[in-house]
Amino acid sequence: MTARRRIPTYFSHSYRAEDRDASEFFWRKLESHGFGFTVDPQSGALSTCHLEMVMRRSACFVAVIPLRPSEQTYRCSPFMVHEYGLAVRARKPRLVFAEKGISRRHFLDVDEVHVFDRDELASYGDDxxxxxxxxxxxxxxxxxxxxxxxxxxxxxxxxxxxxREIRPVIIALLERYGYAVAEAPWHLRDPADIAFRLDRFEFVVVDVASRAVPAWFYPTLVGRFIPTLDLIHETDSGTKTSIPPLVAGGALRAAAAQDDLVLRWHDADDLVVRLDQQLSGFDLPRQQFRSLEEGVGYIRSIGRTAGTIFLSTARSDAALAGELGRALKLLNFSFFHYVYNNTIPLGQQWQQRLESLVTASRVFVPLVSESYWHSEWCRQELTTAQRLSADGQLTIVPYFLDDSQGEVIAEQGVDIADLGIADRVARIVADMDRLFLGA
Incomplete structure (x- = not known):
């Protein structure tokens, strides 16, 4: 039997930890109906062109929009209002879940907007x-x-x-990334010919402030939702050229730094570097979540600070380490374990590499048992971690699996000896989540 293909969905959601429960609730609903969503790797500054390209390649748009009382105009994230606007322009089927208290006037079709109460999510059922x-x-x-x-x-x-000086360099750069390049069809006079040519473009590189570009051209791109990589060439006058209103609406201006709205350039070398950065961002692979667990793992990781967990365990505690490693992977934690997540390349010096991995970690988690104290490797890992902890470079969070006595561990630990494997895993994962959220 052929597997049903998931619907590629532009999923607009909050990047704040306190909103994870709402995002997860609606993601579970989406997943159960055959929708899938993708996440783009972080690639530095905002690229409005890339957002437009992602929207164009999505089959539909779903937003889960939390209340933001501090945003007086929008009562929600202005960036999410901008994303909704992209979906309207792209004529995508839309579904919006807005938390009670948000300003409705920014969402144009009342039939596609549903209000939710974050404290009553469990009561919605099949609503x-x-x-x-x-x-x-x-x-x-x-x-x-x-x-x-x-x-x-x-x-x-x-x-x-x-x-004229920079055009051949721009063309060569685009071709290096695999694109064909053509001139804008503003010399044509038949509207159908213009529309046909424009719709073939993945995006258009355009100077949005130049008077040499016909006045009708940019509005036509906007109307047909052709993604644009917007440039402004600054002269030697020292005065910044204003950004035309159609290039960035009020929501985007409220959400993004002004320098991210267009690519301003004066020096040709600088333009090439920044164009290359944008194009390389377009080129990064997007991750399509293939299961409920992958999507939930991504959502639960929202809001965490960066860092790696070094999981230090004895071989006899492999069952617990395996279950814990699986849970950490599903929830998008970065971690090292010598069996279940070993990143040491074949042929490298094990001891030297192991010490560097401890050094590069943010949190050291020893699962302490009688076997732990009998393991030379575990004791060496702990010694390295204690030295780094004394210098303030690493946090040690020990978990005690039994009442065995070994070396003194000064750091406050957690006794989980009386818990089963599932409860042990749940406790450790919850502690790591709080730690990486800064709670």
Whole structure:
């Protein structure tokens, strides 16, 4: 039997830890109906062009929008209002779950907006079934929206000395990333010809402030939802050119730093570097969640600070270490374990590499048992961790599996000797989550 293909969904959600429960609740609903969503690797500054490309390649749009009382105008994240606007422009089937208290006026179609109470999520049951079914019917025909070959990029740049100099370099850079390059079709006069040519472009590189670009051109790109990589060439006047209103609406201006809204350039070398950074961001692989567990793991990792856990265990405690390693992986923790998550390359000096891994870790978690004290490797790992802890470079959180006596561990630990494996794993994972959230 052929597996049902998941619907590629642009899932707009909060990146704050306190909103994880709401995001997870609706992700579980989405997953059970055959929707899937993707996450883009973090790649530095905001790229509005990349957001537009991701929206264009999605079959539908779902947003879970928490209340933000501090945002007086929007009462929610202005960036999520911007993402909703992208979905409207792209004419994607939409479904919005907005927390009570949010300003409705920013969401245009009242029939696609549903209000939720974060304290009553468990009571909703099948309340949203009809909406999910409608979205599925509207979007399942577009499940292959992301299946595209690398296509063509349009250039809408003025024919002045600055751009004549940089144009061949821009073309070479785009071609190096696998794109074909064509000039913008503003010389055409038939609207159908213009639309046909524009729709073939993956995105258009355009100077949004140049008077040499016809006044109708950028509005046409916006109207047909052609992604744009927006440039502004600054002259030697020292005064920044203003960004046209159509390039960045109020929500985006409220959500992003002004320098991220367009790519301003004066020096050709600087432009090439920054263009390369944007294109390399487009090129990073997007992760499609293939299971409920992968999606939940991603959501539960939201809001955590960076860092690696070094899991130090004796061989006889392999059953617990295996279950703990599996739980840490599902919840997107970065960790090392010599059996269940061993990142030491074949052929490298084990002892030297092991010490460097302890040094590079943020948290050292020893599972202390009678066997732990009998293991030379475990004792060496602990000695290294204690030296780093004394220098303030690492946190030690020991868990005691029995009442065995060995070396003194000064750090406050947790006695989990009376718990079963599942409860031990749950306690350790919950502690790590609080630690990496800074709670």
């Amino acid at each position: 949203f079934e009809q909406s999910f079914h409608r979205l599925l019917l509207e979007s399942q025909a577009y499940s292959a929206a992301a299946d595209q070959l690398r296509g063509e990029v349009g250039l809408a740049l003025p024919n002045n000395p600055a751009y």
